[in-house]
Amino acid sequence: MVTAHETVQGGGGPVGGAPAGRPRPGWARVAPWISTAVRLGLAVVWVWAGSAKIADTAAAAQAVRAYRILPEALVKPFGYGLPFIELALGLLLLLGLGVRVVAGVSALLFLVYIAAIASVWARGISIDCGCFGGGGAVAASHTAYLQEILRDLGFLALCGWLLWKPPGRLALDSWVSGEA
């Protein structure tokens, strides 16, 4: 039984997949690659979202200010700091370093973003979420709160997968733990 299991794993050790006594050879091989794809997808999202908000500092501040949630003293720290956190999350996912923790932090951030968009929606303020650059007030007919929230829920699902099955193939985590 054990021998068969190890053969299926290609000697790669117990990396995700088949629960003991119910081996699913195909799944055990595919799941880590799905994790890799999810990781890279989420990495692209973070790197894109972060880098789009760095060039124009005034726009970054205004995107935060437009939510009318934070006091003026915190607008710039958040507008300036968050894009760099997003960028760092993206790079860590790309490297596959600390994947479970990064997925957890990412999920937390998406929950905060969803709550912020929902709050703006509920208060009847018309803004662009500024999720991928831009942001600030827009005409009421140009808001897209539902799409923005659904999109973030999709990203949240990706985080969920990574929390469940980190880190996937081609990850520095496996190398650090000697399982590569």
Place this chain on the structure above:
Amino acid sequence: MTVMNDKNSGKRAARARLAEQRAKEAAKAKRKRGLIIGGAVIAVLAVAAVIGVVVQNDRAGSGAYASPRGTVGAGGLMVPVGSPAAKAVLMVYEDPRCPACGGFEKGFHTTLNQLEKAGKVRIEYHVVSFIDRHDNGSGSKHAAAALGCAQNAGKFHDYHDVLYANQPLETTDPWADRAALITLAKKVPGLDTPAFESCVNNGTYAGWVSAVEQDFDKSGYNSTPTVLLNGTSAYPTYNGQSITPASLTAAIDKIDS
């Protein structure tokens, strides 16, 4: 036979204990590794945030900028047109690329120019540039900075009217090319000098433009044109009535008398 069995089972038990201990140690090491990696990730994110705040604060600049000659208000953010003695003050927030501002100018600039020449109204312009953010581009900022150059040359109002008369579609951005703004300056007699051209091309008032925009960002007004007559919103309605050139003239005459 029984002795052999006992011996074997003893060995097995010892092996099991050893394996159990190894598994425990491995689990402990794994937990430790997890904590180290988790701590490192949090540290990396914290460092990234601090770097971001420091770098961006530095890039945003100290806020020092040059205002065009003759601008008024805190920080020299407003361009005044008309008699300083006029009792009626019209505060106007306009973006050069904003089509609704083009509509306001088309409908009211003749009336306002007459009232201004008669000394009945002073207009205070805030030239904002947020359309560049909405629709991407740099035409609003370039045009606003060129308007600063025109103000410095004492020809703000004429150039302002020329720009709105030649306003491009919001979705296009021909004013991203500063040469287009210089070409339009030729329509204002005496404006297109070497000093004006170098002012436009060097973005001399870019810092002023972003200061004006940041002031607008914080004002709570979020669309243009925002028009206030002595502090009361006057466009598209004034005191609940839809505004027309005639009703605007009547309102200003009332304040003036």
